[in-house]
Amino acid sequence: MSREPVALSVQAGVPQPDNVNRALAGRYRRRRWPDEQYVSGILRGDRVALSRAITLIESSRPEDQEQAERILEACLPNTGKSVRVGVTGVPGVGKSTLIEALGTHLTRALGHKVAVLAVDPSSQVSRGSILGDKSRMETLATDPDAFVRPSPSGGSLGGVARKTRETILLCEAAGFDVVLVETVGVGQSEAAVHGMTDFFLLLMLAGAGDELQGIKRGIMEMADLIAITKAEGDNRVRAEAAKREYENALHLFPPSPSGWSPVVRLCSAVEGMGIAEIWEDVLRYVQLTKANGHFESNRKRQAREWMLETIRYALEDQFFGDQAVRRAMPAIERDVLAGRTSSFAAARRLLNLFRHSAEFADEPN
DSSP: OOOOOOTTSOOOOOOOOOSSOHHHHHHHHHTOOOHHHHHHHHHTTOHHHHHHHHHHHHOOOHHHHHHHHHHHHHHGGGOSOSEEEEEEEOTTSOHHHHHHHHHHIIIIISOOOEEEEEEEOOOTTTOSOSSOHHHHOHHHHTOTTEEEEEEEOTTOHHHHHHHHHHHHHHHHHTTOOEEEEEEOOSTTHHHHHHTTOSEEEEEEOTTOOHHHHTTHHHHGGGOSEEEEOOOOGGGHHHHHHHHHHHHHHHTTSOOOTTSOOOEEEEOBTTTTBTHHHHHHHHHHHHHHHHHHTHHHHHHHHHHHHHHHHHHHHHHHHHHHHOHHHHHHHHHHHHHHHTTSSOHHHHHHHHHHHHHHHHHHHHSOO
16 A cells, blocks of 8 residues: 655655766776876976876875886886975974975075975865965965975875875986975874985974974974074064074984984075075085985985885785775774773784685685
8 A cells, every 4th residue: 555645755856966977087097198108207307297196196096006106116216316305393383484485495596496295194074185385385386396296195194104205206206306395293294204304304483382382392303403483573582592492402412323413593484584504504414414324324224114114004904904804893893892802802803804814815716
């Protein structure tokens, strides 16, 4: 017996369109470039090829990741010739302003080609970049000798660090001889940037208060240069006092394995004061560390760490993507939350499931 429709019944409504335009998606797949087109374009400095190759690196699609790896391997002989500079500091210290001033000085006054990459942990809601560096660095973003690329990670610091390292290599292959890597300056991103650069620049504010600069205690030992920003106008006196304090504090730290003694500079990106001196310090550091062997040994150590981290993240991706683990995870999590099993026993069960699943997948049909 069929029911008569009533006013409060829920109707099916209009079918919602697919989030993906299938026609455009098909066109994108058909227009996928061959590896040789990417490689030749990158080696001649083609920005379109470089941008598209970086997009492949940032993609989570297996076929994109495989192609990105092939492109990177082909470009590898042309990498390693840049100076990699990490830039960090608390939010509001003026990182983007200083990077634009430094980058413009390098391209226009010294004839360098500069790539600016941002280690950006991203918005947890939209998964998009929250730095907006291209809008902040208007002059540098339109400079024909500069390349600005934010790198949203979708919330994974490890993921963005891995992608940024690969992007550094592609930028070097494209002819950029200075790579500036910016961090948002919150949490562990400083250590990640320090582990992928040659020189570490820490930006500080004068008179900001310990509540804003508590982060400095964990990263001052990593700094090769501390720059007191916004040292202009009425702030100049406070900046000079802060410079003396930081110079005194640096004497308390043990000697750096690089043989370099960290320095403190005053700078003003607005007035252009101290920008040239910062780059001169970078060059003095590179000259010293290349002479004493630290530059090359540090690069080799970083390459080894990149390899080990890549293995760790690949294993993590495989573990959480395993079907047996995904099926068992909710029930095991409930047992842990209810106190029926320990976290250690639960982890062991899931690892055993993963191990058996991998062994079964390796068996011949």
